[in-house]
Amino acid sequence: MVLGTEPGGQHNSPVRPLLAGDLVAGSRVAGFAWVGPAEGVVSTHLDDRLVLEGDERLAAPPDRPVPQTADGAEPLAAVPPTDLPARCLHPAESLGVTLPFRAGALVDLPGAPWRPLIRPLFGAVHAAGHRVWLTGGAVRDLVVGVPLHEVNDLDLSGTVPPGRFTDITRQTLRAMGMAELRTTVTPTSLVCSVVDPRSARRLIEYRGLSKGGFSFPVVGSQLAEDADYRDFAFNALLYDVLDDVVFDPSGKGLADLLGEKRRFTPHNVSTDPFTQAETIVRAGKLALRWANGARLTAAPLDLEPLTTWISALPRNLCQMLTAAHWNGLRSVYRRAIHAPLQRQQEFAASLPQPGKELIEILIGEVR
Amino acid sequence: MSPAHRPLSSWIAHLEPDSRRLGPVNDGDHRSDARQMSYFSEGWSRVAVSLGTTAQGLGLTRSDGTTVLELDDYGAPIMVSRNAVEIVEEVEQRWPTVDGRTVERVRMLASESLPLRYWLLQRLDAEGDPPAETFAILPWELLDRVVDAVVVGLEQGRKGGTLVEIRHWLTPAVRGVTGPLEQLDHGLRANDPHAARLGASALLTGLRSVSLDRIPQHSRTGLSRLVTLLGDFDPLYIHASRVATGLLTGQAAPPRIQTRLHSHLEPAAGTENTREHIETLGGDHQRLRIVETRASRLRLTARIAALETTDSPLAERVGVFLPIQLVSPAGPTERVWIALSREQDYLIGTVIVALPQGRSELDGDGPPVGADELSLVDREELLESMRASTATTAQRWLDLAQELPTDHPVHLAVNVFEDSL
Numbered sequence: 001m002v003l004g005t006e007p008g009g010q011h012n013s014p015v016r017p018l019l020a021g022d023l024v025a026g027s028r029v030a031g032f033a034w035v036g037p038a039e040g041v042v043s044t045h046l047d048d049r050l051v052l053e054g055d056e057r058l059a060a061p062p063d064r065p066v067p068q069t070a071d072g073a074e075p076l077a078a079v080p081p082t083d084l085p086a087r088c089l090h091p092a093e094s095l096g097v098t099l100p101f102r103a104g105a106l107v108d109l110p111g112a113p114w115r116p117l118i119r120p121l122f123g124a125v126h127a128a129g130h131r132v133w134l135t136g137g138a139v140r141d142l143v144v145g146v147p148l149h150e151v152n153d154l155d156l157s158g159t160v161p162p163g164r165f166t167d168i169t170r171q172t173l174r175a176m177g178m179a180e181l182r183t184t185v186t187p188t189s190l191v192c193s194v195v196d197p198r199s200a201r202r203l204i205e206y207r208g209l210s211k212g213g214f215s216f217p218v219v220g221s222q223l224a225e226d227a228d229y230r231d232f233a234f235n236a237l238l239y240d241v242l243d244d245v246v247f248d249p250s251g252k253g254l255a256d257l258l259g260e261k262r263r264f265t266p267h268n269v270s271t272d273p274f275t276q277a278e279t280i281v282r283a284g285k286l287a288l289r290w291a292n293g294a295r296l297t298a299a300p301l302d303l304e305p306l307t308t309w310i311s312a313l314p315r316n317l318c319q320m321l322t323a324a325h326w327n328g329l330r331s332v333y334r335r336a337i338h339a340p341l342q343r344q345q346e347f348a349a350s351l352p353q354p355g356k357e358l359i360e361i362l363i364g365e366v367r
Numbered sequence: 368m369s370p371a372h373r374p375l376s377s378w379i380a381h382l383e384p385d386s387r388r389l390g391p392v393n394d395g396d397h398r399s400d401a402r403q404m405s406y407f408s409e410g411w412s413r414v415a416v417s418l419g420t421t422a423q424g425l426g427l428t429r430s431d432g433t434t435v436l437e438l439d440d441y442g443a444p445i446m447v448s449r450n451a452v453e454i455v456e457e458v459e460q461r462w463p464t465v466d467g468r469t470v471e472r473v474r475m476l477a478s479e480s481l482p483l484r485y486w487l488l489q490r491l492d493a494e495g496d497p498p499a500e501t502f503a504i505l506p507w508e509l510l511d512r513v514v515d516a517v518v519v520g521l522e523q524g525r526k527g528g529t530l531v532e533i534r535h536w537l538t539p540a541v542r543g544v545t546g547p548l549e550q551l552d553h554g555l556r557a558n559d560p561h562a563a564r565l566g567a568s569a570l571l572t573g574l575r576s577v578s579l580d581r582i583p584q585h586s587r588t589g590l591s592r593l594v595t596l597l598g599d600f601d602p603l604y605i606h607a608s609r610v611a612t613g614l615l616t617g618q619a620a621p622p623r624i625q626t627r628l629h630s631h632l633e634p635a636a637g638t639e640n641t642r643e644h645i646e647t648l649g650g651d652h653q654r655l656r657i658v659e660t661r662a663s664r665l666r667l668t669a670r671i672a673a674l675e676t677t678d679s680p681l682a683e684r685v686g687v688f689l690p691i692q693l694v695s696p697a698g699p700t701e702r703v704w705i706a707l708s709r710e711q712d713y714l715i716g717t718v719i720v721a722l723p724q725g726r727s728e729l730d731g732d733g734p735p736v737g738a739d740e741l742s743l744v745d746r747e748e749l750l751e752s753m754r755a756s757t758a759t760t761a762q763r764w765l766d767l768a769q770e771l772p773t774d775h776p777v778h779l780a781v782n783v784f785e786d787s788l
Contacts, residue, residue, distance in 0.1 A: 037441060039480055040439075040481035043441055115743070170532070170534075174532070174549045174550060175554075175559070177547050177566055179534060179545065180533075180535050180537075180538050180543075180545055181546075182535045184441065185442065186442060187392070187441065188391040189391075189397065197538045200377060274391075274395050327404070328394030328395030328396045331394065331396040332396045
């Protein structure tokens with residue numbers, strides 16, 4: 001199954017954008033931050049901020065604009081996915097002969113909210129020299145063969161900083177007659193969304209590659225580091241629609257997903273209590289969905305890495321969560337968990353502390 | 368204090384009392400809608416949260432001191448004057464009823480921030496039925512400026528000044544108008560006739576289905592000037608242009624291509640013969656002849672005047688198709704496209720479709736479209752139009768498919784259609 005490949009590269013633009021790892025005037029680029037635009041004004045690349053190594057001590061993003069290309073810089077960084085070893089890159093066909101067709105069909109799915117936008121947006125991002133891929137649940141569902149109409153969201157990741165992404169998206173929306181859609185950027189996570197103003201449904205969500213080590217949100221350009229901030233290894237998978245290649249940056253995602261039992265390997269190195277609690281809730285969502293009504297112990301799931309990880313969390317995790325955290329977790333839980341109460345309680349009972357306490361509190365509050 | 372005091376925006380953030388810093392969007396769940404949170408079901412009141420010496424943010428507070436700020440699409444507080452907070456509070460006390468006094472108060476928000484005006488009217492429209500004049504506080508000047516730029520672009524063939532983006536700001540009042548208008552503007556600025564024509568076509572379509580009384584008179588005047596111009600630039604748009612102008616100005620429109628249908632026709636008096644009901648709708652430029660039979664079939668023959676086009680940025684297209692809609696209260700709206708062929712001075716095509724059960728309405732007032740407009744239509748839907756076509760009209764589909772990319776839905780539908788012949 002693991003063949004490894006070099007990406008095709010035939011879709012590459014002659015433009016080389018600045019990436020984390022490049023050198024600018026002798027300083028190494030660490031990543032890209034974002035500050036919001038003035039009220040009522042759409043965000044553009046002018047809101048992106050260049051973050052250099054050494055900026056880790058800053059409390060807020062530096063007032064340093066991001067050049068649109070690497071002209072004048074030393075382009076030392078490997079352009080993703082070439083930053084990954086070949087063993088982490090898998091031709092989609094090697095995972096199933098129909099996978100490339102299914103991926104194309106998902107992107108072009110009739111009636112899907114993302115359909116009118118997604119191909120022109122991919123084209124516009126690549127024309128700017130950047131890369132963008134499918135990520136998250138859509139890739140996971142594609143790989144395991146979930147029917148396409150059951151894929152609810154199309155999440156994207158790539159090398160574009162949030163202001164520049166919003167810029168490109170707005171121009172694409174204008175060209176497609178879809179300028180009435182809202183574009184949003186969540187300042188704490190740098191998630192960019194395109195939202196229908198009436199239904200509030202998200203057409204797409206995009207987030208740059210994760211980058212840690214700063215007291216403000218930063219996105220980077222390295223796939224391997226991004227995997228360290230995904231909740232589970234199988235959720236760190238990415239799919240390159242243009243070249244039909246699956247990236248498995250952690251090296252474990254495909255094995256966890258396609259093994260005899262689906263293995264929940266937590267991957268997020270964050271020490272933020274909310275992020276840790278959210279990972280447990282998301283584990284519940286997937287475990288209960290994949291158990292499909294069967295008892296968790298009888299389902300083909302391997303929760304052992306998850307329980308080991310939970311056991312190593314602070315025992316007082318629930319006490320570390322603020323009132324606002326609980327409010328957010330209740331909201332996440334309500335949207336994520338739809339299994340019968342008995343199944344939810346069974347999941348809670350399967351976890352060690354502090355996961356058991358967390359889920360039991362949420363069950364009690366959300367019922 | 369009232370349960371009516373819930374967020375207007377879909378995003379809020381808690382204000383940390385000591386640091387005065389904002390917490391994460393929606394307490395970490397940015398996908399949720401703050402207005403739907405049970406957290407705000409009771410106990411909150413409106414407040415202007417001081418954000419410096421002169422600025423205030425729109426907020427909600429609870430008796431225990433908890434304060435949240437409402438956020439815009441980029442997570443920044445929605446700025447507001449103290450007077451505006453009082454007005455929002457009054458509106459919320461009557462929510463979602465907007466009476467004459469409330470309209471007068473809402474009018475005073477015309478100079479407030481765009482996000483405040485947008486979210487107030489978006490929520491009012493979603494949860495109530497605000498009178499049309501309420502929407503006057505939206506930034507219609509943006510629409511006027513884009514219309515002016517497009518008119519300059521069409522008339523003078525040059526870019527119409529500074530780029531203006533309307534974005535979503537007018538969607539509480541109308542949907543399907545400003546998106547196409549921006550697309551038309553984009554097409555003219557980028558010298559992209561494909562985008563320009565798609566925008567023009569969608570604008571003419573969109574204007575027929577929105578509440579035009581929500582658009583202020585000055586903006587309706589500008590739009591009517593623009594759609595008249597579209598008819599001047601592309602004769603195929605003349606009918607749709609005149610219909611839209613009539614709707615925008617309240618002046619006489621051309622004979623409409625709209626009729627009500629019923630599936631139960633009585634036999635002709637004194638005869639056992641199958642009765643046919645024949646009706647011709649429209650005018651000289653766009654006409655539809657409808658033959659309705661007791662066999663519950665509709666024979667629809669479209670005829671559009673094929674006037675020579677000028678050197679227009681809108682006129683390039685592959686094929687001409689007239690879209691017809693059959694709206695039935697009992698079932699989904701059926702769409703059918705009639706592929707038109709040149710016959711002397713006219714473009715003509717015919718389809719035969721099943722008459723929907725019970726009462727239904729037929730609409731053929733829309734602008735003719737090209738193959739570009741069909742690029743996002745499902746293959747199966749196009750296939751139905753081909754199967755409904757008479758032999759001559761079906762041949763037109765086959766011929767046009769040869770001019771299109773192999774992955775165009777018309778091409779894909781023709782492949783299936785040919786296999787079934």
